[in-house]
Amino acid sequence: MKNNKKDPLELVLYFSIFGLLSGLLVAVYFYKSTFSGEISSASADWSALGSFFGGVFAPVVSFVTLVAIIVTIRLQKSF
Template sequence: MALLVGVVILGMIVAVLFYRYQFDGALAAKSEEWSNFGSYMGGVVGPLVSLVTLFAVLKTVYMQRELLDTQKAEFKELMAKQDEQLIHAKSEANRARVQAYQATLLNVLERFTAEFRYDATEQLAAAEKVTADGRSILESVVAEGNYKQHADDSRKKVAAFTLLALELSVHEFESVEEIQAKFTPQMLKIMYPDEYGDD
């Protein structure tokens, strides 16, 4: 910008020197001569100032365009970062949901395991008391067999729940639906083997 101002000033100096050289270098004594000098200066310097103004406007437009391009690039970068943060936040929220569901399912499995372990212990204790009930030997043997069978079924469920809990703990899941799809059929097979057991 300083260069353009320097060009205008240099142009004015050259125009004045040229005018003085052409007309003997003396100051004018008549108003008409001053009027002619003003017209001369306006004719020479005016287009020069217009040209410099045009360059200044073009430079301003170019600088504004660069600023807009920079702002556009920064906006795109900001949007990309926000999209990345949003994806990360969604991923973290989904991961937290999956972990909470896994923890809940592990608690359920632990409760079932404790309940069936207790049931097995109770059935075995009942089997030992059968002979003291005053039943016949045949009734005692049948009752003891039933209690032991029931205890054995409960122990099998405890083992199955333990394996299921272990599998749930070590497997990486992407969603709650994936956990449900994998473990609901297995839970049904353990709880209701006659209805959902292997064909």
């Protein structure tokens, strides 16, 4: 018989993915509201934007990946 109970780490994974997507939308909103949605032609501005997104989202993506790997390992152990 199959166990339909959710793993707590699976719920953490879902909430983390939701948080990542929400954070991305909030960051894009603040960028558009701060800079009036205009696209810059200066490479320094693009560099700063890339550093911002990399610094903010790289740790979050790493955390989501770690939780996904742990969930995968637990699923493989259960079979």
